[in-house]
Amino acid sequence: MHRNATRTAVRTLACAAVPMLLVAGCSSGSDGDDSARPSPSASASSASPTPAPVKFTTLPDPCKTLSGDTVGDVVPEAKKKGKNLGSKDADGYGTCLWSGLDDYQYRALTVSLKRFDSDVTLGSGSERAAEYAGQQVAAISQDEENKKVKDTPLDGVGDQATSIAFETEKKDGEKTEEYREQRIVAITGNVVVTVDYEGAGFETGKTPKAEDIRKGAEKAAKEAVKAVK
Incomplete structure (x- = not known):
């Protein structure tokens, strides 16, 4: 049991x-x-990184960055409306040209705007703008046709700006003309404003003073940078 x-x-x-x-x-x-x-x-x-926000998402019409008074002062006899050189991406890039001839004194001014978005692989919009601005400055000294190149920092224009003075010669038929030129490259947020201003004296006209070209370029640059909003 x-x-x-x-x-x-x-x-x-x-x-x-x-x-x-x-x-x-x-x-x-x-x-x-x-x-x-x-x-x-x-x-x-593991989520995808988000691009950094940018200060500016659009650009103004480059031909509206300068007042009629400024154009008349810097480029005598120029059409104050300017010539828009056009861009398929108006919010990313734009250029306007003003040119005029007043009693054998030739002047030409361009205002170029370029905007950068942030990219997780390429950097923030402001970083990309700074890189492009450096390229715009270096392009002047890298061009062998440009002589007496001198660049200096320019205070009070955007977040950072550089002013470059130089001289060059251009052929007009059989005659060679001397040009005084100034380029100003300014950064404001994620936008680069590049101003190119040049002058020459044709026939009996005298080559403009470097100081006058510098002042005209700086005046235009200050106004163009303020137009970026």
């Missing part, structure tokens, strides 16, 4: 253990599924 009772008890415990194992197996399987799911923090860290 004792032996039969023992066998019965063992058989009962074994049967009772089966549902417990099944419950344990289901429980451990559920835990495994939870651990396979990414945690909220892991999902957040």
Whole structure:
């Protein structure tokens, strides 16, 4: 009798253990599924980075960056409306040209605007603008036709600006004319404003003074930078 009772008890415990194992197996399987799911923090860290916000999302019409009075003062006899050189991306790039001839005195002025968006691989809009501005400054000294190149920092124009004075010669038929030129490259936020101003004296006209060209370029640059809003 004792032996039969023992066998019965063992058989009962074994049967009772089966549902417990099944419950344990289901429980451990559920835990495994939870651990396979990414945690909220892991999902957040794997999300795509967002480009930095930029200060300016549009550009003004480059031909409206200067007042009629400024154009008349810097480029005598020029059409005050200016010639828009056009761009397929008006919010990203634009250039306007004013030119005039007054009693053998020739003057030409261009205002160019270039805007940069932020890019997670290329950098923020302001960083990209700074890089482009450096290229605009370097382009003058890299051109072998430009002589007596001198660049200086220009305070009070945008976030940062550089003024470059230089001279060059251009052929007009068989005659060679001497030009005095000034380029100003200014950064404001994520926009680069480049002003190019040149002058020459044709026929009996005298070559303009470098100081006069510099002042005209700086006047135009200050006004053009303020027009970027």
